[in-house]
Amino acid sequence: MSIQVQAIQHAFHGQTVLDDLNLTIEPNKIYGLLGRNGAGKSTLLNIISSRIFANSGSVTMDDQPMQDNDSTLGKLYLMSEVNLYSERSRIKQLFHTTALFYGDFDFAYAAKLADSFGLDTNARFGKLSTGYRTICKLIIALCVPADYIFLDEPVLGLDANHRELFYQELIETYSDNPRTFVISTHLIEEVANLIEHVFVLDEHRLTLDGDVSDILTQAYTITGPATDVIAYTQGLNVIGEDHLGGITAHYVYGSLNDDRPLPDTVTVEHLDLQKLFVNLTNTKKEAATHVN
């Protein structure tokens, strides 16, 4: 069972948001969906969950269309940044409504989470702060019996303690009951150790699609005196650079071509996910500003 996104194209007010997007979401994996503001992450999640329509292309779950299909939509839950719950509803009512439509909602776990996060389940959704609205939606997302859980900005408005608690609970619930999580976030450092597979959206296209471990083994920082670094990285896929005093760092994505000699003055290290993302998605203009 997997979700296939094929040749998705979407424009809004004449501006392309997603351009010929293809990807597959496998069962029981934690994915990171990364992209800069306006890259189309929320649009993609909304199209997958049939909340909006793509201009062309298809989204299927095991060859069954996802659009307007109860049987596939019932296996998916999207916790979105936009609040779709009634402001008048009490939190416990929202749990019951979710249980009504999805069935088998884990009320005991929801109560435990509400207690851990300090969420009053008698409160009305509309009376909650931004952070507590996020917490309420996160609790539902973690307790709903869906095979695919999409989390769009899951830590919006959460303080550091609540973010930490959420990541712990995510790992625990995933270990107890493996299912697919797709996390769309800007806080890459915080999720870097959680996610197994990453999608990077840039300029409305998918620029990176692979397992985090595989990707990071191909991402390097080459540091040293400018002349030595430039000589060493010549012909390699340099995705960015930094300068500090007399030291230059080149960020390389791809094979290093091991037969070239490594000067003593140059060091090679692996990039972390956030640095790789920043360099992959920096526009040329921003990169130039950064260098100067």
Added chain:
Amino acid sequence: MSTKVRTTTRYLLTEQLKLLGWALLAVVMIMVIIPLLFSLVTGNISNYSFTGSISNLALGVLFFFFIFIIESLTYDNFKLLIQNGISRRTYWQARVNTVVLLSLIGTILAFIYAYGVHAPLNHLSSNSILLDALHGPYVYFFGNNLVLGILVGMLLTWIFFIGTGLTGMACGSLLALFSKWIQRLLVIVVPVLGAFLLGFMISASDHQQTNYNFDGLVTVFKFLFGFPLHGNPKMGYLNPTMPVITMLIGCAIMGGLAYLFNRKLKIKN
């Protein structure tokens, strides 16, 4: 009926019945309690009649407006249901089911009120109430029997309420496709244009202007509502077949339009 349709119908019906309860309570407050309090405060309690207030609530008219308005509210339920993995098609099917069931409940309530409260408290005969209603022209077509007449009236009222609910659904689903600004514009402009058109038609027919001849239109309406094209109608004994067909076709058109608009609903940011 699939489980999801059944669950969604149950959810929508429960929510709408709660709102109906609140609407009835509001009407009782406005028509009975507030006048009572006002009479008490102003010292006119002797002029206040509880039975007079309670016997003229016009529940049928209230339900007509209620079902139109409640069924036109589209986007909030759509948001909640799509969040819970319910497709647009299921939402539409559940809404239609809800309209049919809620209309039946509304019809039963309106008739119980009319014959159990309104008629006895106003010292009116059941027969006169039956003939004075919108369904009055057709109620004795199947025989001069009051119970049968009430049943015919209930059937016609039920279909009429279903049509009203489906019209509300179609209007609400159409409005839900637009931004709030355009929605407000449409809500203001369309009734004004409608009133203007109606006023124009009334004025044109009143003044016997030669340029505008509405005879054809009148004939069409007579045909659609089962009135004889020539001669005087025998009220109470008209054949209800044509109005039933007309209302059912109207229901199908409104249900179809609601379906088309409903399929295009999407989440707004």
